[in-house]
Amino acid sequence: MAGIGIGIGIGIVGAGISGLTLALRLQQLGIATTLYCESDADTLRASRLPATVVRMGHTRERELGSGHFRDPGCLMSRARLSVKGDPPLEFTAGVAEPFHAVDFRLLLPAFMDDYAGRGGELVVAAKPPDAAQVDRWSRRHELMVVAAGRRSVAELFPRDAARSPFERPQRLLAAGLYRGIDLEPLFSYNISGGAGEILHMPMMTRAGVVSAVLVEALPGGPLEPITRTPWQEVPAALRALLREHAPRLAERVDAAAFELLGPDDLLQGAITPTVRRPVAELPSGRIALAVGDAWIVNDPITGQGANLGSKCAWIAADAIAAGGPYDAAFAHATAERMWEAAAPVVDWTNAFLRPPAEHVVKLLVAATTRQDLADLVLTLFSDPAFAWGLMSSPGEIARIVDGGEPPLYDRV
Structure with missing residues (x-):
């Protein structure tokens, strides 16, 4: 675990699905973390509905020992x-x-309790943090990971126009x-x-x-x-x-x-679908890396927000566990690895917000009479990278609609 200083570790801002997944995974790997959040678990349990979230496929929560509410x-x-x-x-x-599907007013507090119960340090902020507060917190840590927030996100991570087609x-x-x-x-x-x-x-x-x-x-x-x-x-x-x-x-x-x-x-x-620039240098000299909603906000039309947040948090945890220094080069390299996972999710979700292409309509029509294609289409929600690879290929869809074997879906 080279690069983690004793008593320093990683600061994580935001106790949403991304921040908590990252905190629990780093805790599992023996890396010191402090989780900064806007409310404690009991306050969150009593709050208003934050979203209706369905998590699809394998979000790896059970690997963290946090497989809650599997009724x-x-x-x-x-x-x-x-x-x-x-x-x-x-x-x-x-x-x-x-x-x-679990109400996040149940699931996130359960994750917070897991984290605190396993010795994690959880700090409830007196008010929503701005960039100055993130900078002050950074002086305790080798790296700040920002996974949520309003003012801090807008101030630290500007919109990436090249990756954000909607205004x-x-x-x-x-x-x-x-x-x-x-x-x-x-x-x-x-x-x-x-x-x-x-x-x-x-x-x-x-x-x-x-x-x-x-x-x-x-x-x-x-x-x-x-x-x-x-x-x-x-x-x-x-x-x-x-x-x-x-x-x-x-x-x-x-x-x-x-x-x-x-x-x-x-x-x-x-929601305006937005991708932000994922790396900021703080006045302290520390680096802030954006994950989850601090980095990418997708429309919920494909139900991928929590899935992508969990996946990118896991990628970031692996990068952090490999060791520092946690400088700008580290953050940009980690962001590129996360973008490899995120890009097809963003493209596939944004495609849903537009009228469907002709080849996609043909696939849906064919799925009404072929169970193998029906299975294929609905399985796509579990793996948007696989989905985008298929849906962005008119030739591949024409092949399977014309009677070809559907591509093999490899669940990983």
Whole structure:
């Protein structure tokens, strides 16, 4: 572990999925860390809904000894894609590694408790940190890794225009937790042309397993009003939208029981997909490296934010464990390794925000009559790098649509 000074170690700003994964992994490797966060575990448990997150594929939490809330009711072994039309385009497939949905107000505090219980140092900041505060903290450490934050992120890591094709949100969002939708271990992805997307999943929450629904509304389209509807009126508005834009999901709604869990269980807003420059030199002379949402914010349309954050945190942990010096060259090299994993995720997610290419439509149509292609398409959510390699190749899609064998998917 060359390069880690005794009693110094690594400072990590942000107790989201990326910061906690990094802290737990470095702790597992015997590297001293301090985790700086804006709230303690109990405050987070009592907060309002931060997101509706489904983690797909192998996020390696169980390797950290932190495989929490794996109730069968929130583990989805099947997924269904439905595209509104006359007739609708629809197919269902099984996934080898179940999708897993847990309210982050449960999961992140559990990770925080794991970290603290194993001897980790956790510091709750008096206020959201700015760049000056990150610099002050850096004097205790050999490297600062910034995984969350508002002011500090904007001040330290400017937008990378070359990697950020959008300057405004491409979807307006309304995410909520509901009772009254028939639950089954199925991830439901519903597309309505010209309107947007509606995602449904069973999620483990403070109230047990309930329905999480994410509306991704095209600006100016018929789904947009729900992104600003008062919470008391949202259930009735959503029921009407489901009947029109996600009829298969609407069939599972019990009108008499359908309701939001409460006012803190609705999140409305928008995200501008952004990639920031990942390395900053602090006045202290230390380096700050961005990971997770401090570096890349993707639209949740493909459900990849937490997956990518976990993966890049693991890459950063391996780089740190290999030893310093933790200088600008180290940070830039680590960022490039992370970008190798992140670039296809960013490209694939951004492609979802645009009208589908003709070859992609042909693949979806073919998947309605070929189970091997249905399995392939829905498995792509577990590996966006594999997905982008396929979806960005019209020739490869033409080959398999014309009867060729689908490419072998290697789950790693």
